[in-house]
Amino acid sequence: MCAISYDSIEVLAGFTEKHGITYPLLSDEGSSAIRRLGLLNKQVFEQHAAFGIPRRDNHEGVPYPGIFILDEQGVVVEKRFLQNYRERETAAAVLEQAFGSESAVRGPVQRLSAPGVAVRAYLDAPTYRIFQRRWLTVELQIEPGLHLYGRPIPEGYVPLSLEVEAEPQKEGLVAGEMQGPSPRAFRVAGLDEEFVVYEGTAVFRLPLTFNRKLDVTELSFTLRYQACSESDCLMPAELTLTVPVQAENLVDLDR
Amino acid sequence: MTTPLPPMPAIDVHAIGPAVGDRFPDLSLPDQHGQLLDLHEYRAGRRAFVLFHRSAAW
Numbered sequence: 001m002c003a004i005s006y007d008s009i010e011v012l013a014g015f016t017e018k019h020g021i022t023y024p025l026l027s028d029e030g031s032s033a034i035r036r037l038g039l040l041n042k043q044v045f046e047q048h049a050a051f052g053i054p055r056r057d058n059h060e061g062v063p064y065p066g067i068f069i070l071d072e073q074g075v076v077v078e079k080r081f082l083q084n085y086r087e088r089e090t091a092a093a094v095l096e097q098a099f100g101s102e103s104a105v106r107g108p109v110q111r112l113s114a115p116g117v118a119v120r121a122y123l124d125a126p127t128y129r130i131f132q133r134r135w136l137t138v139e140l141q142i143e144p145g146l147h148l149y150g151r152p153i154p155e156g157y158v159p160l161s162l163e164v165e166a167e168p169q170k171e172g173l174v175a176g177e178m179q180g181p182s183p184r185a186f187r188v189a190g191l192d193e194e195f196v197v198y199e200g201t202a203v204f205r206l207p208l209t210f211n212r213k214l215d216v217t218e219l220s221f222t223l224r225y226q227a228c229s230e231s232d233c234l235m236p237a238e239l240t241l242t243v244p245v246q247a248e249n250l251v252d253l254d255r
Numbered sequence: 256m257t258t259p260l261p262p263m264p265a266i267d268v269h270a271i272g273p274a275v276g277d278r279f280p281d282l283s284l285p286d287q288h289g290q291l292l293d294l295h296e297y298r299a300g301r302r303a304f305v306l307f308h309r310s311a312a313w
Contacts, residue, residue, distance in 0.1 A: 002294065003306040004284065012287035015311035024292050025311065026284035033282055039272045039307055043264045050263040063307040064271045068279060070303040074295050076275050081268040085309070094304060 006031045006061045031061035039063035047085055069098045086131040087209050093124045093135050097205070107243055115234045116146045116227030121241040123219075127248040128210045136206045136221060138162060138241065140198070146227045146234075147197035150183035154193040158226040158236040162206050165220040165240070172214050176207035188230070213247045272307075279305065 002024040005012070012025040034040050041047075041064045045055050066081030067089060078098055080089055092103040107126035112119040118141040128134050142148060153159040164175040180203065183196035206221070219242070226236040273279055282294040294305070 001304040001306070002286075002292070002297065003308055004282075005308050005310055007311045009285055009287060009289050011310075011312045016287045021287070024286040024297070026282075026286055026292060028284055033284060034307070037272050037280060037282075043266065046261070046264040049261050052260050058310075058313070062309045064266070064268075065308050066268075066271065067307075068273065068303075068305040070279050070298065070305060072300055072302055074278050074298060074303075076273050076277055076279055079269070079272070079275055081266075081271050083266055083268060084263065091304075098304070099302065 002026055004028055004033070004063070006034060006063070031063075034061070034063045039066075041085075044085075051086070067094055069094070082133070084131070087133055088131060089133050090124065093133065096124055096137075097135070107245070110241055110243055112239055112241070114239050115237050116143050117141065117148070117225065117237075119223065119239065119241070121221070121243060123208075123243050123245060126244050127246050129248050130210055130212060132210060134208045134210070134245075136162075136208060136219075136241075136243065138204045138206070138221075138223065140202045140204070142199055142202065142227065144200075145229050147186065147199045147229075148202075148225045148227055150196040150198055153195065157195070158224060160198065160204075160225045161223070162204060163222050164206070164208070165222055172210065172212045173219070174209045174211060176209070178204050178206050180204035210247075214245075217246060218242050218244045279303075 004026045006028050008029050009027045012027055015021065016025060028034050031040060041062050044059050044062055048055065048059065064081055065085055065088070066079065068076050069078040071077045080094065092105050095101045096103050103124050105125040107123035109120050109122045120139040122137055124135050124137070140148070149157050149159045151159045162178050164173060181198065183198050186195040186197040221241045223239045223241055224236065227234045279294070283291060286292045
């Protein structure tokens with residue numbers, strides 16, 4: 001792991017001492033590498049204006065904040081840049097998702113047994129800061145011989161879905177699009193309809209961005225699905241998943 | 256009455272920097288201890304997490 005910014009060696013040395021950084025922080029003073037790599041943020045003043053932040057000359061030269069994941073050959077296998085520069089991924093989430101290492105700060109796991117499915121749900125960390133992107137992971141162990149429907153889906157069937165419960169979140173918590181494995185195409189003998197299904201173990205993740213401090217100590221999510229075999233379907237199920245969450249030291253908001 | 260803030264400009268996040276599938280370009284910069292570090296040499300055949308951030312000063 002290494003991090004790159006336009007700061008001087010002295011600034012990075014001070015930051016390292018203050019925060020106990022153990023990985024390399026590289027100094028691209030003058031931003032020449034940032035420019036050469038096509039990472040120079042040419043929209044920084046417009047972005048700041050959208051938050052009412054006054055123009056300062058030292059804002060010039062910053063990169064778009066983001067992460068590259070490289071494989072053993074040094075090839076980019078994933079890029080993680082977000083629309084809003086204030087919104088940030090966490091190291092815990094990236095290490096879990098890109099490197100498969102279990103987060104050392106993972107939140108408590110909720111386990112549920114439901115018709116056809118065993119569920120484990122947890123946040124990558126049980127704390128958040130404003131504009132941090134957390135991920136809810138939902139691991140489904142689907143009973144052998146059963147499958148869950150995904151989207152697209154013919155009318156009248158219940159696809160797997162995961163939603164944050166509306167109250168009391170509203171604008172303070174924004175859930176993005178659920179990510180998960182690609183479902184398999186599936187047809188039922190004698191029916192014209194085409195389905196896609198999940199089987200076995202399937203892991204889904206829901207990105208969550210906290211835009212302000214929430215007045216809650218836990219978050220609840222609704223998981224809906226219908227489990228079917230080749231010949232029969234169980235009743236559609238609706239589960240509530242609840243995980244604890246707590247606000248951490250909040251950052252100042254004029255940057 | 257306050258003036259409304261201008262909208263946030265849209266960013267094509269996929270167009271930023273080296274593309275997925277490309278080898279990450281060579282990069283050699285001094286670290287916080289003043290030692291020159293070559294990214295690919297430092298990786299030594301391992302996978303890497305390369306973070307670009309705005310500033311450690313503000």
